[in-house]
Amino acid sequence: MKGLQLTAVKLLKFASLSCAIVCSAFSYAASPTPSALKPPVILQDYLGQQRKAAGLTAKTVQVGNVTWSYNEGGSRTKPSILLIHGLAGSRDDWNRVAHFLTPDYHVIIPDLPTNGDTKIPADFDISVPNVTEQLRQFAIAIDIEDKLNIAGHSLGGSIATLYASQYPFDTQSLFLLNSAGIYKQANTAYTKDPYYLKNLIVSKPGDLDEVSHQLMQQPPQVPLKLKRAQEKLLIAQSPQIQKMIEQIITLNRIYTPDSFARLTRNVEAPTLILWGKQDKIINVEAANELKSLLKRAAAPVILNNVGHMPILEAEQEVADHYLPFLAKSQKFKNPLADKLIPLN
Template sequence: MKKTILIAIALLLAVLLGMYHLAYDTIGRWLYSTVTDVEARFYGFKQQRVDIGDMQLAMYRNDNPGKPSIVMLHGFSADKDVWPRFAKHFVDDFDVIIPDLAGHGDTGFDAKWDYSITAQAARVAALLEALNIQHAHLIGNSMGGYLAAQFAIVYPQQTLSATMVNPAGVTFPQPSEMYLLITAGDNPFFMHQRSDFDRFYPMTMAKPPYLPKVVLAAVAQKYIERREELQTIFADFHDTPLLENDLHRITAPAMLWWGDQDRLLHVSAVPVWQAGIPQLETRVFQGIGHMPMVEIPQKTADIYRAFLDGL
């Protein structure tokens, strides 16, 4: 009898524990989604979906007709929510467009889509055409910086300026911590358990903004669930030809930022970009990691504003 009672109690505890973890994950996802959307709306952004032919791109936009346009491009595995705290400084004087690139965020994933940088650049061009925008300033982080440079090369007439923030897309003279892991067969973006996320997250920023533990847990779980999707996206964009032989084709005003503590993409690539783009304006931020626009949004916004005002 006692054994039966103990088994029943153990089963009940297991059920309650499972319900707790399920609720914890649900609460974390709801908090992250709700708070980021509310914050974006507070800054003046609305969510939209734009049909570009083969898909609908989700995006934030402040919808400021008649003003110069800025397109802000997130990195691999990120989404549009990395930009609003930086972007809020431009809502009065610019038409700010922050898309979820194919495979990311609310745009979603489809195994049939091409996730190469070439294909993503064509989608940005299609987005501008769908919005009836003749040309725009582009700023992109990481994979998004690679994309901003690719766009400036392939679509020069539509590029008012290109700003690359800790970008991928060239050969790195010194390997980063992430590169060393990848060459050893251990890509930190592809997660199987929470400890993988706990290793990865500190690599993304030297000075990350505060996030509650429940939110971090939800983000970790989402990475785990998306592992196979991220592998597909990474394979496509990683196989895109590198840019160093084409950087001289960027004729628009260009700027490069890098955090000197970047553990994902090594700061040693700065001279490669400078050699390829003679007119390049460069800023290296001391004590900052892979996402300066998230880590120091006010400072980077001031620098970007001065850059745009000086064009």
């Protein structure tokens, strides 16, 4: 039984990794997944089992022209946490961390528009500002917008930062993990020139091993049959990922470190920053730069022997740092509350 459990864990990590195979800067593009490109049934079944083990239930809600798919767990009487996945990821990337959160918090994990099972119209505006606004409408629709704790990984960190900047009265805390942004101290090939993100596309047999080692410090070992099935899926998705990267290249010509800094300095919420020291996508030095831009951030937590995917590589350590921060931040008053002036 123990051996089967360990194999299941490896399958889950590999399944989540395949969903997060491209992680980078400040925007993303539509990537609808036709039924032919959905994960193998064995992985779909296992993800359902893993959600259940984490105390999560899959749900949907229609908000405007977006049909959101999301996982929800924990009691609604507890403080709410909104977990935001990265580029080309999905809600299930967070399941292993959520296992530690649902006993004491109300946890919501959506598939972002253009990702996973969330459905959008063909003409949907996929810019980060619009996606953030749509996320706000989602939060209002399911009644979690007040005193919301927000966590974001990679691109999800950029969205979480923008959300906290735009809605400071309603953001109780912010947690940023290997957070994407436009950094002055960014020095990896991927952050200096988004064109190099094309090296993360799985376009032919054999690519998956190399990409996995770029994203994770210690990629899991998986059965060859499963690896080939996942690689085939990613090869089929490669044209759409190519379009994503082309958009990122364009947007990085528009955004600058200064514009990103101005946005970040508007965040009022207490903030926890966590980074994998061996991140090859967004180098660890960016963590201190991000800290310098935020008003209420402590020294970043740096995890050794962890790459770009701490929510998959080191979920226990992520939870061990996040839970004390959450408990402490629930006692804080929003710093803007004392600045309110009666409108009359």
